[in-house]
Amino acid sequence: MLEERSAGAILYRESPDGKIYLLLNYPSGHWDFVKGNIEKGETFKETVLREIREETGITDVSFIDGFENKVEYHYQRDGNLVHKEVVFFLAKTGTEHVKISHEHQGFVWLNFKDALAKLTYKNAQNLMKKVSELGFNA
Ligand code: ATP
Numbered sequence: 001m002l003e004e005r006s007a008g009a010i011l012y013r014e015s016p017d018g019k020i021y022l023l024l025n026y027p028s029g030h031w032d033f034v035k036g037n038i039e040k041g042e043t044f045k046e047t048v049l050r051e052i053r054e055e056t057g058i059t060d061v062s063f064i065d066g067f068e069n070k071v072e073y074h075y076q077r078d079g080n081l082v083h084k085e086v087v088f089f090l091a092k093t094g095t096e097h098v099k100i101s102h103e104h105q106g107f108v109w110l111n112f113k114d115a116l117a118k119l120t121y122k123n124a125q126n127l128m129k130k131v132s133e134l135g136f137n138a
């Protein structure tokens with residue numbers, strides 16, 4: 001089985017209506033948080049900062065201490081089964097403007113409830129629910 005490792009972030013910003021979270025529309029159709037494959041020699045957080053910059057153009061990012069959670073899944077690629085692990089952090093930005101990369105079809109900033117409903121996969125929804133345990137769903 002092929003092994004793939006990615007890192008990503010539940011990235012939010014403060015809006016007049018409270019915290020809003022960034023979701024991206026992936027080429028295969030699903031909605032998920034910003035993430036990407038770990039390159040050789042990178043720490044998880046370096047990957048996250050690079051992927052946020054490449055996928056959204058956002059460069060001001062600060063990590064919220066105490067949140068690090070792994071999501072695992074399997075998928076088929078060219079007839080091979082891939083086991084993928086993605087480590088997610090919680091991070092904040094002050095930037096509203098998103099310059100989406102060609103790798104994605106779209107983006108949205110949504111409040112906690114709407115983001116939860118928009119996320120395609122249950123494991124991503126469960127991850128988001130962990131954010132609420134930190135008191136972040138206000
Ligand atoms: P990245 O480079 O950002 O890590 P990618 O676009 O190469 O991502 P994934 O987003 O991991 O790849 O998608 C690969 C396959 O796995 C797709 O078929 C997708 O539908 C499926 N997939 C993506 N996220 C999940 C998930 N959280 N749970 C189950 N299957 C998922």
